[in-house]
Amino acid sequence: MKRVGIPHSLFYYYYYPLWKTFFSDLGANVISSSESNRLTLDQGIKLAVDETCLPIKVYFGHVQELCQQHLDYIFIPRLVSVEPKSYICPKFMGVPDMIRAALDNLPPLIDITIDVSKSDRSLKRDIMRVGSLFTNDDNQIKRAYTHACQENRFCRLLAREGYTMAEAISLWEGEQVNNPASGDLNIGVLGHGYSLYDPYISMNLVERLRKMGCNVFLPEALDIGCIEREAATIPKRVFWTLGRKMVGSALYMDKRADIDGIIYLACFGCGPDSLIGEIIENKVKNKSFMMLTIDEHSGEGGLVTRLEAFCDMLRRRRMRGEGNLPAYG
Amino acid sequence: MKVTFPHMGNAHIPIKALLKGLKLEVIPPPPVSKKTMELGVKYSPEFACLPLKVNMGNFIEAIEAGADTIVMAGGWGPCRFGYYAQVERDILKNLNYDFRMVILEAPDSRLSDLLKQVKSLGENVSLWEAWKAIKFAWYKLNAVEKLERHFEYYLPRVVDKDKVEKIFDDGLKNIDQADERKEVHDFTNICLKKMQEQPCHNQPVLRIGLVGEIYTILEPVTNYHVARYMGRLNAEVTRSIYMSDWVNDHLLGGWIKKSRHAEIINCASPYLNYWVGGHGRETVGYTVDFARKQYDGVVQIGPLTCMPEIVAQSVLGKVSEREGIPCMTMYFDEHSGETGIYTRLEAFIDMLQRKSYLQSSFSTPIGVDNKFVL
Ligand code: SF4
Ligand code: SF4
Numbered sequence: 263m264k265r266v267g268i269p270h271s272l273f274y275y276y277y278y279p280l281w282k283t284f285f286s287d288l289g290a291n292v293i294s295s296s297e298s299n300r301l302t303l304d305q306g307i308k309l310a311v312d313e314t315c316l317p318i319k320v321y322f323g324h325v326q327e328l329c330q331q332h333l334d335y336i337f338i339p340r341l342v343s344v345e346p347k348s349y350i351c352p353k354f355m356g357v358p359d360m361i362r363a364a365l366d367n368l369p370p371l372i373d374i375t376i377d378v379s380k381s382d383r384s385l386k387r388d389i390m391r392v393g394s395l396f397t398n399d400d401n402q403i404k405r406a407y408t409h410a411c412q413e414n415r416f417c418r419l420l421a422r423e424g425y426t427m428a429e430a431i432s433l434w435e436g437e438q439v440n441n442p443a444s445g446d447l448n449i450g451v452l453g454h455g456y457s458l459y460d461p462y463i464s465m466n467l468v469e470r471l472r473k474m475g476c477n478v479f480l481p482e483a484l485d486i487g488c489i490e491r492e493a494a495t496i497p498k499r500v501f502w503t504l505g506r507k508m509v510g511s512a513l514y515m516d517k518r519a520d521i522d523g524i525i526y527l528a529c530f531g532c533g534p535d536s537l538i539g540e541i542i543e544n545k546v547k548n549k550s551f552m553m554l555t556i557d558e559h560s561g562e563g564g565l566v567t568r569l570e571a572f573c574d575m576l577r578r579r580r581m582r583g584e585g586n587l588p589a590y591g
Numbered sequence: 592m593k594v595t596f597p598h599m600g601n602a603h604i605p606i607k608a609l610l611k612g613l614k615l616e617v618i619p620p621p622p623v624s625k626k627t628m629e630l631g632v633k634y635s636p637e638f639a640c641l642p643l644k645v646n647m648g649n650f651i652e653a654i655e656a657g658a659d660t661i662v663m664a665g666g667w668g669p670c671r672f673g674y675y676a677q678v679e680r681d682i683l684k685n686l687n688y689d690f691r692m693v694i695l696e697a698p699d700s701r702l703s704d705l706l707k708q709v710k711s712l713g714e715n716v717s718l719w720e721a722w723k724a725i726k727f728a729w730y731k732l733n734a735v736e737k738l739e740r741h742f743e744y745y746l747p748r749v750v751d752k753d754k755v756e757k758i759f760d761d762g763l764k765n766i767d768q769a770d771e772r773k774e775v776h777d778f779t780n781i782c783l784k785k786m787q788e789q790p791c792h793n794q795p796v797l798r799i800g801l802v803g804e805i806y807t808i809l810e811p812v813t814n815y816h817v818a819r820y821m822g823r824l825n826a827e828v829t830r831s832i833y834m835s836d837w838v839n840d841h842l843l844g845g846w847i848k849k850s851r852h853a854e855i856i857n858c859a860s861p862y863l864n865y866w867v868g869g870h871g872r873e874t875v876g877y878t879v880d881f882a883r884k885q886y887d888g889v890v891q892i893g894p895l896t897c898m899p900e901i902v903a904q905s906v907l908g909k910v911s912e913r914e915g916i917p918c919m920t921m922y923f924d925e926h927s928g929e930t931g932i933y934t935r936l937e938a939f940i941d942m943l944q945r946k947s948y949l950q951s952s953f954s955t956p957i958g959v960d961n962k963f964v965l
Contacts, residue, residue: 313901313922340865342669349669352868356902359863363906375865498677501668533671533898536638537678544681555638 263291264396266372267333269324270295271302272317272354273341275427275455279434280414281337287406288396293331295324298462302327303558309364315531316463316558317456318353318360325361325368333369335395342377348503349379351534421482426468428459430482445475447576450515450549452481452508452542453527454535457556464527465562467554467569471525474573479521481511488514496541505538512542516549522576523550530557550576593618594712595658597646600809601739602834604767605732610662612724613713618658620649623812627652632925634682641813641894641924642806643675650679654688662712665696670868670898730772732835734779738762741786743829746822747796749789756819758785794825795951797888797943800881802831802874804893804900807923809834814892814923815932821890824940829886831877832870855880862906871899875906882914887943889916890936895924917943 266285268274274294282292295302298320306323328336338361341354349355358373372395374388393403413434420430429439449471457463458480468478481489493500493510500506508526515521526542528535539553552572554565594615596606603619610617621627623645631648650661666673676694683690695708710721742759749755762782769775799821807814808830818828840852855876863875878889891907893900904920911918919939921932 311901311904311920313896313904342865347667349868352669352871352898353902355669355865356863356867356871356899356905359865360902360905363862363909496677498665498674501673531638531896533640533896536636536640536896537671537674540636540639540678541681544685 263289264334265332266290266292267328267331267336267369268292268294269321269328269336269338270297271321271324271460272357272456273339275431275459277414278431279417280410282410283413284393284406284410285337285396287409288393288403290396293328293333295327298324298460300462303462307558310360313531315353315529316556317454317460317529318357319558320460320463321357322361322364325365329365329367329369335370335372336368337372337374340373340375340377342375343379344376344503345378347379347499348501348506350503418482421480424478424480424483426459426480427455427482428461442478443472445472445477447474447476447522447573448479448520449476449573449576450479450511450521450524451527452511452524454504454529454532455482457529458527463556465556465560465565467525467527467565470566470569471573474569476573479515481507484511484514492517496545500538500541502534502538505534508538509541509545512546516546521549522580523552523572525552525554525572528553528555530555550579592616592660593658594660594662595620595650595653596662597649598623598810599806600811600834601735601763602732602809604735604763605728605834607767608731609724609728610712612727613710613716613721615713618653618656620653620658621656623649623810628812628925634686636678638896639678640671640897642810643671643679644925645806645810645813646675646679647682650683651686651688654683654690659690661690661692663692663694665694667696668868672869727772729835729838731766731769731775732838734766734775735763736833736835737779738766738782739833741783743818743822744827745786745789745791746819747825747827748791749786750792751789752823755786755789758782758789792825795944795947797826797940797947798886799826799828799940799943800831800877800886800889801828801892802877802881802889803870803891804874804897805832805837805870807892807894807897808832813894814921815927815929817890817892817921817932817936820933820936821940824937826887826940826943829881831873858883862910863903867899867902869897869899871903874900874903875910878907878910878916878918879914882910882916886916887947888939889918890939891918891920893920893922895922895927897922917946 268278268281285292302323303320305326306319309322309326310319325336338358340358341350343349358371362368372392374392376385378385389407390400390403397403417430417434420433421427424442425433425439433439451468451471458467471478489507489510492513493506495513496509500509512524515524524546526539528539543551543553554568592615594610595618598620607617607619627645627648630651631644635644635647663676665676676692680692693712710716710718713721738759745755746752762778765778766775769778801808801818809832811818821828840850855873858879859872859876863872866872874891881889891900891904907918
């Protein structure tokens with residue numbers, strides 16, 4: 263049985279069920295790296311150039327861990343675009359090359375290029391190419407891919423119930439996950455999934471908020487139509503997939519009466535965040551808004567203090583009956 | 592209508608010629624200064640890349656000088672530049688400035704589209720006049736570049752560096768003010784001749800390739816004048832990006848001159864096999880190209896947090912090792928300190944000089960010996 267490694271990082275949080283099902287259906291044994299931890303980050307910091315953003319550093323650490331697992335392949339896709347006329351980020355377009363340049367003991371990479379910005383023809387071809395590493399049966403590959411897409415959709419449905427993508431993936435894997443507890447504050451939390459749902463990178467942001475008595479609203483739980491409709495109200499279409507989702511979600515939450523405040527988790531040194539954060543901050547008029555910028559030196563203490571202050575402020579405001587007034591008058 | 596545009600090195604010379612040719616009143620922003628940077632930094636998103644901040648400074652200063660229309664380029668990603676104009680417009684509106692912004696979206700390498708966009712800027716110009724304006728601007732652009740290339744060649748070689756800098760700066764000023772093709776031609780030749788007449792020393796001259804993000808390469812203020820600094824240390828600097836190549840490749844679809852673009856992209860592989868936005872792939876390709884042309888070293892520059900350049904930098908270590916060329920990366924933002932930058936440059940040049948000295952003093956005898964042994 264061929265062993266395929268999948269790093270537990272970056273687009274793992276959006277596509278793991280798809281990738282895992284695809285490779286398993288083709289008879290491979292899928293091994294993913296462990297959840298991000300101190301070691302992952304330390305190794306990533308050693309391997310990646312200093313100026314890289316935190317999520318990419320962490321990714322390097324995951325790949326390094328997989329290198330010690332006697333694998334036949336590591337799956338490192340080149341994610342260019344996952345929907346027409348949009349991109350993820352320039353760094354995603356270079357990830358396989360960055361990894362190759364940094365690590366010497368790599369097993370062969372499966373570096374499929376995912377680019378549907380113009381059409382999905384080349385993606386289909388690439389899927390067949392990857393599939394043929396495991397089987398000669400074209401039909402089996404196609405079936406595996408269809409099945410994989412179904413599984414991914416199913417996992418997304420779980421996320422609509424209010425679970426984070428990380429929790430949804432655990433549920434999908436058949437593990438036990440507690441129901442998101444309910445609290446007295448409703449807080450919208452936005453950010454790139456690979457930072458927000460990686461408990462180590464986000465320092466458990468979502469879980470912390472829940473413990474502080476908040477119902478956390480995540481973009482995956484919102485209606486996609488509403489997100490897109492709101493995102494379309496700004497003059498120029500945002501060409502980053504995640505960025506557009508964040509802008510749309512923020513504007514949608516801004517209008518919803520039940521939301522008390524919005525938190526945006528940004529990464530230090532992130533290109534898209536530097537502009538998207540600005541746009542959201544500018545356009546969110548009715549809710550209290552807080553931007554949290556994290557990097558590898560961020561401490562939990564500072565985070566907790568800021569979250570507590572934010573929640574206290576919202577509660578005080580509600581008690582005074584100010585409702586949803588903007589944060590600064 | 593009083594039109595302005597963002598600065599990018601000497602690009603203001605041809606841009607001004609173009610807009611004037613379209614019978615527009617042009618108010619270029621004052622040259623980028625400390626004040627420009629301060630204004631830009633103050634009103635831009637904190638973590639935006641440096642070009643956006645300088646743009647903002649330019650626009651504010653130009654509007655205060657009386658401009659009411661901003662011409663700016665756009666794009667469709669994947670990098671931040673495509674969204675610059677939107678963010679800049681919002682900020683300026685929030686500052687209550689009254690102006691119009693015309694965004695030229697990337698015309699997808701179609702000359703006719705560009706011509707149309709350019710023409711629509713001018714109020715009452717015929718297609719013929721627009722065409723003439725474009726041609727004159729192109730002529731000026733090439734004249735400017737001729738000076739730049741000669742300057743890059745002579746600066747490291749002449750004895751009196753201040754003098755040649757002065758000749759070059761004056762030459763640019765003259766070209767900027769010229770209204771006729773003939774004048775441009777004459778000023779260019781006078782300036783070149785003056786540079787050629789400068790006495791040269793006969794110390795060794797290193798050859799350095801300067802690669803990186805386009806704006807940082809073209810606008811010396813944003814790179815703390817690293818090219819001039821290296822020139823003064825007797826290093827001849829060749830850039831990966833000249834304005835005319837960029838216009839030719841990206842706006843004119845390689846229509847005017849034969850381009851090396853495809854060849855450079857090929858050089859980037861196997862190190863970087865995909866387009867990563869900005870000039871990331873060109874950075875890698877040119878580094879390989881400089882190595883194969885026996886340059887002594889490569890300096891990569893870009894704004895801090897520049898995404899395509901970070902990708903490029905991530906593979907440059909491998910390039911350096913395999914192609915045998917020393918590389919150094921420098922990022923800049925508003926907090927960069929001159930002393931630190933110049934110390935690093937000096938150390939790099941110093942290392943290259945020692946290396947090249949060792950090679951030249953030992954390689955010949957060893958080579959001769961080898962011949963005898965064989
Ligand atoms: S989007 Fe931001 S955080 Fe994500 S890889 Fe790009 S720069 Fe890094
Ligand atoms: S290429 Fe670099 S400088 Fe240009 S927009 Fe992208 S990140 Fe900013």
